[in-house]
Amino acid sequence: xxxxxxxxxxxxxxxxxxxxxxxxxxxxxxxxxxxxxxxxxxxxxxxxxxxxxxxxxxxxxxxxxxxxxxxxxxxxxxxxxxxxxxxxxxxxxxxxxxxxxxxxxxxxxxxxxxxxxxxxxxxxxxxxxxxxxxxxxxxxxxxxxxxxxxxxxxxxxxxxxxxxxxxxxxxxxxxxxxxxxxxxxxxxxxxxxxxxxxxxxxxxxxxxxxxxxxxxxxxxxxxxxxxxxxxxxxxxxxxxxxxxxxxxxxxxxxxxxxxxxxxxxxxxxxxxxxxxxxxxxxxxxxxxxxxxxxxxxxxxxxxxxxxxxxxxxxxxxxxxxxxxxxxxxxxxxxxxxxxxxxxxxxxxxxxxxxx
Numbered sequence: 585x586x587x588x589x590x591x592x593x594x595x596x597x598x599x600x601x602x603x604x605x606x607x608x609x610x611x612x613x614x615x616x617x618x619x620x621x622x623x624x625x626x627x628x629x630x631x632x633x634x635x636x637x638x639x640x641x642x643x644x645x646x647x648x649x650x651x652x653x654x655x656x657x658x659x660x661x662x663x664x665x666x667x668x669x670x671x672x673x674x675x676x677x678x679x680x681x682x683x684x685x686x687x688x689x690x691x692x693x694x695x696x697x698x699x700x701x702x703x704x705x706x707x708x709x710x711x712x713x714x715x716x717x718x719x720x721x722x723x724x725x726x727x728x729x730x731x732x733x734x735x736x737x738x739x740x741x742x743x744x745x746x747x748x749x750x751x752x753x754x755x756x757x758x759x760x761x762x763x764x765x766x767x768x769x770x771x772x773x774x775x776x777x778x779x780x781x782x783x784x785x786x787x788x789x790x791x792x793x794x795x796x797x798x799x800x801x802x803x804x805x806x807x808x809x810x811x812x813x814x815x816x817x818x819x820x821x822x823x824x825x826x827x828x829x830x831x832x833x834x835x836x837x838x839x840x841x842x843x844x845x846x847x848x849x850x851x852x853x854x855x856x857x858x859x860x861x862x863x864x865x866x867x868x869x870x871x872x873x874x875x876x877x878x879x880x881x882x883x884x885x886x887x888x889x890x891x892x893x894x895x896x897x898x899x900x901x902x903x904x905x906x907x908x909x910x911x912x913x914x915x916x917x918x919x920x921x922x923x924x925x926x927x928x929x930x931x932x933x934x935x936x937x938x939x
Contacts, residue, residue: 623723623764624723624764624765624766625762625763625764625765627763627765627775627780627927627928628927630763630780632778632779632780633707633710633718633779633780633782634779635706635707635710637705637706637707639917641705641706642706642707642917643706643917644705644706645704645705645706645707645708645709645710646706646707646708646804646914646915646916646917647701647804648701648704648705648706648708649707649708649711649782649783649914650804650805650806650912650914651699651700651701651806652700652701652708652750653746653750653783653806653807653912653914654691654698654806654807655695655698655699655700655701655749655750655753656745656746656747656748656749656750656753657691657742657746657749657806657807657809658691658692658693658694658695658698658807659695659698659749660742660745660746660749661691661692661693662693662694662695665745666742666745667682669738669741669742669745670682670685670738673734673737673738673741674728674733674734674737674738674893675737676728676893676895677893680893681734681738683889683890683893684734684812684813684887684888684889684893685735685738685810685811685812686811686812686813686907686909687811688808688811688907688909690807690808690909691806691807691808700753700754704754707779707782711758711782712754712756715756715757715758715759716758716759716761717747717758717759717760717761717782717783718760718761718762718763718780718781718782718783719743719760719761719762719763719781719782719783719784719785720762720763720765720772720775720776720780720781720783720784720785720787721762721763721764721765721785721787722764722765722766722767722770722787723764723765723766723767724736724767724846724865724866725866725867727867728869728894728895729867729868729869729870729871729894730845730866730867730868730869731845731846731847731848731868731869731886731887731888731894732845732846732847734888734893734894735786735810735812735847735887738810739785739786739809739810739910742786742809742810743760743785743786743809743912744760746809746912747760763775763780763781765928766928767846767865767866768846768865769794769930770787770794770928770930771794771795771921771927771928771929771930771931772784772787772788772794772795772913773794773795773797773799773802773803773919773921773933774795774921774923774927774930774931774933775927776803776913776914776915777915777916777919777920777921777933778921779915782914783912783913783914784803784912784913784914785912786809786810786910786911786912787910788910788913789850789851789908789909789910790805790808790908790909790910790911791851791908792850792851792908793850794930794933795921795930795931795932795933796932796933796934797919797933797934797935799913801935802916802919802933802935803913803914803915803916803919804913804914804915804916805911805912805913805914806911806912806914807911808909808910808911809909809910809911809912810909810910811907811908811909811910812847812887812907812908812909813887813889813903813904813905813906813907814848814851814852814885814886814887814903814904814906814907814908815885815886815887815888815889815901815902815903815904816828816831816834816883816884816885816901816902816903816904817883817884817885817886817891817899817900817901817902818882818883818899818900818901818902819876819883819898819899819900820898820899820900821898822882822883824840824882824883825900828840828883828902829902830902831855831902831903831904831905831906834856834883834902834904835855835856838856838858838859840859840882840883841859841860841861841862841880841881841882841883842856842859842860842861842862842881842882842883842884842885843861843862843864843868843871843872843875843876843880843881843883843884843885844861844862844863844864844868844872844884844885844886845863845864845865845868845869845872845886846863846865846868847886847887848885848886848887849861849863851906851908852885855906860881862875862880862881868886869886869891869894869895869896870896872884872886873891873896884899885904887908889901889903918935918936918937919933919934919935919936920933920934920936921933921934922934
């Protein structure tokens with residue numbers, strides 16, 4: 585089936601304008617993963633994936649998608665493909681990723697008990713029938729000055745390996761289509777529950793919150809695919825090198841000012857509410873380094889075990905022993921989100937009684 589026809593049949597009840605169709609065709613072939621630096625999407629113009637499904641079929645289809653993600657990921661682990669990917673990452677220092685990517689054992693490499701969903705229904709069946717699966721991602725500049733750069737390619741390759749496993753099992757060729765939102769906090773749960781996307785890529789750690797709700801409550805989620813620790817980076821000539829040997833040492837010093845990137849800020853603010861934490865969403869590595877040099881902050885926290893991987897030298901790294909992991913996210917029933925008419929606003933979401 586031609587891709588244009590595939591998109592046109594994605595939602596039989598929805599009419600595509602030429603503008604929307606062109607945008608979708610473009611985004612589908614601009615392969616973006618967890619932190620792709622693609623152009624921003626007009627969420628309000630995207631059609632929702634809706635069908636004539638019962639409440640039970642809707643719930644089951646979403647659950648089937650999560651189980652398919654997990655079945656694929658378990659087989660990626662069992663084959664060793666994940667380790668082969670780490671051998672090649674990041675591109676500036678192949679293999680260095682093995683020093684900062686943590687393996688979470690919440691899903692063991694046991695394919696014999698990670699079964700593929702049978703008799704697909706609802707959205708999962710629609711995905712397989714149409715051959716199109718849509719993700720929410722975030723547009724961050726793809727440069728080594730961003731901490732996200734050292735994780736995004738890994739996430740993209742992990743995710744593609746999972747989609748390949750699904751494609752092979754169900755004998756389909758899934759086309760990945762990306763919906764891209766700007767850097768910073770984003771209304772991921774709203775976009776997900778509105779069926780504008782099928783899943784949220786590895787943007788959010790399981791322990792955090794979005795739009796006023798814990799993500800573990802407001803969405804379905806599967807295996808942890810990528811995990812990392814947080815490291816305290818102290819200028820090697822700073823007196824803090826002798827004072828901060830453990831995370832508790834930093835917690836007890838609320839006068840120490842912190843610079844954090846987007847992969848760290850929520851965790852740091854939660855664990856250290858008394859500290860001054862400045863968040864840099866774009867080019868956080870170079871911007872934080874300059875902030876330290878100017879005396880605006882004292883230390884940097886991010887998930888790289890050594891800032892030298894990012895080309896920044898002269899820092900001592902202290903592990904916090906705090907680990908955060910990211911899965912793929914799928915919509916959950918019983919969640920509703922406020923809507924002020926702006927699709928990019930992070931309106932509050934709430935739990936309601938599921939149908």
